[in-house]
Amino acid sequence: MADKTLSILIIEDNEDDAQLLLRLLRQSGYDPVYTQVWTEAALREALNRSVWDLIVCDFYMPQFSGIDALKIVQSMQVDSPFIVLSGVVGEEKAVEMMLAGAHDYVMKDNMSRLIPAIRRELSEAQSRHDKKRAEQELEKYRNHLEDLVHERTTELQNVQSELLRKERMALLGQLVATVSHEICNPLGVIRNAAFLLSRKLDDNSECHEYLKIIEREVDAANRIISNLSETTRAKPPNRQHTNLDTLVDEIINGIKLPESVRFHYQRNPRPFMLNADRMQLKQVLSNILTNAVQAVGEKGHVLLLVSSQHKSDTLKIIDTGPGIPENIRKNIFEPLFTTKAKGTGLGLWISKEIVYRHKGSLKVINHSDLTQKELQIIRQAISTGDNGNALSSSLEIGACFEIILPH
Ligand SMILES: Nc1ncnc2c1ncn2[C@@H]1O[C@H](COP(=O)(O)OP(=O)(O)O)[C@@H](O)[C@H]1O
Numbered sequence: 001m002a003d004k005t006l007s008i009l010i011i012e013d014n015e016d017d018a019q020l021l022l023r024l025l026r027q028s029g030y031d032p033v034y035t036q037v038w039t040e041a042a043l044r045e046a047l048n049r050s051v052w053d054l055i056v057c058d059f060y061m062p063q064f065s066g067i068d069a070l071k072i073v074q075s076m077q078v079d080s081p082f083i084v085l086s087g088v089v090g091e092e093k094a095v096e097m098m099l100a101g102a103h104d105y106v107m108k109d110n111m112s113r114l115i116p117a118i119r120r121e122l123s124e125a126q127s128r129h130d131k132k133r134a135e136q137e138l139e140k141y142r143n144h145l146e147d148l149v150h151e152r153t154t155e156l157q158n159v160q161s162e163l164l165r166k167e168r169m170a171l172l173g174q175l176v177a178t179v180s181h182e183i184c185n186p187l188g189v190i191r192n193a194a195f196l197l198s199r200k201l202d203d204n205s206e207c208h209e210y211l212k213i214i215e216r217e218v219d220a221a222n223r224i225i226s227n228l229s230e231t232t233r234a235k236p237p238n239r240q241h242t243n244l245d246t247l248v249d250e251i252i253n254g255i256k257l258p259e260s261v262r263f264h265y266q267r268n269p270r271p272f273m274l275n276a277d278r279m280q281l282k283q284v285l286s287n288i289l290t291n292a293v294q295a296v297g298e299k300g301h302v303l304l305l306v307s308s309q310h311k312s313d314t315l316k317i318i319d320t321g322p323g324i325p326e327n328i329r330k331n332i333f334e335p336l337f338t339t340k341a342k343g344t345g346l347g348l349w350i351s352k353e354i355v356y357r358h359k360g361s362l363k364v365i366n367h368s369d370l371t372q373k374e375l376q377i378i379r380q381a382i383s384t385g386d387n388g389n390a391l392s393s394s395l396e397i398g399a400c401f402e403i404i405l406p407h
């Protein structure tokens, strides 16, 4: 039988005892590769240097004791079998060592016990090792299972919320269809009556002002209804190559920018092309940019940053308004949610629906989600807007919206 190589750390000051131990091991078919230490420093060094199949330790040494050695071994998380081999101690010392965690205790005057004890401890160490490996495998498998369950749960949740959304949309669609029918007719009658009334009045009657208000508000009510019915009548987008540069021009021309509000959109020699339903995208950008301009108020900046990725395009709309308070962030995409006196609360809801139908995403992002390059562009745009006065290092950014459109 080939000798079994055994790496053994002998903690023993007595050379003869160490040699006796090695001889016994060789006689029993082992091929010991050993290091002998008898000081704390040498012990630590040996434990750091390699992994030992077995540690055999004397009880009394001039420099330190078996108990000290055991504590060091334990503190260094070494799991090798630790056998105490000693002559001159009594029962209670042996018990103390075992209680402290030694694997076995053999008296030097009963050496016949040594090899069987070593065999048993090596086999138990192997079992411990195998058990640990099995536990690690199990843990890995459990983690994998947990991931799988998590993945499936998220999928289910997505399907469920998609169902809920469709259901809500269908319900809302019915409601809107009924209400719009009931309301559009009277609105039409009011508008006609206002028109007829205006023809009956003198040209310089101040009532014309009031009639204009009636007409304007009737138009606003009609717009809300047509927006609502358009959004609830899920129209699939007619995706086509869309030139964003010209679209942005049209939108900005349609929004009345106050004198001191600057709009920034960096153009390249080649126009930025998107794969989207032009009219629907126009509605989305127009809603979000209008919100941004309204948020900025009298003075400030609105930016549109675009970038193209492998499978999608990203549009970020950033303004220097007051931002969106944390507590309403979860509400702003809900239909009819508004914080404005004259708001309808439909803009973001419609926009999200449209982007959703493009299989894209629309969300509010944090400033920390902006890249360094984007921050740099924003800083530059804002500082030139202030006639070259470089801004202080803190950027006064308000809301940031991100649209991702897959190609
Ligand atoms: N750029 C923005 N800055 C701050 N708040 C915003 C911004 N955009 C949207 N909001 C918030 O989201 C709400 C919903 O917006 P929206 O759906 O367009 O409806 P509306 O503009 O009619 O209020 C707004 O009332 C406002 O509170």
Ligand SMILES: [Mg+2]
Pocket (backbone or CB within 6 Å): 287, 290, 291, 346, 347, 348
């Ligand atoms: Mg709006």
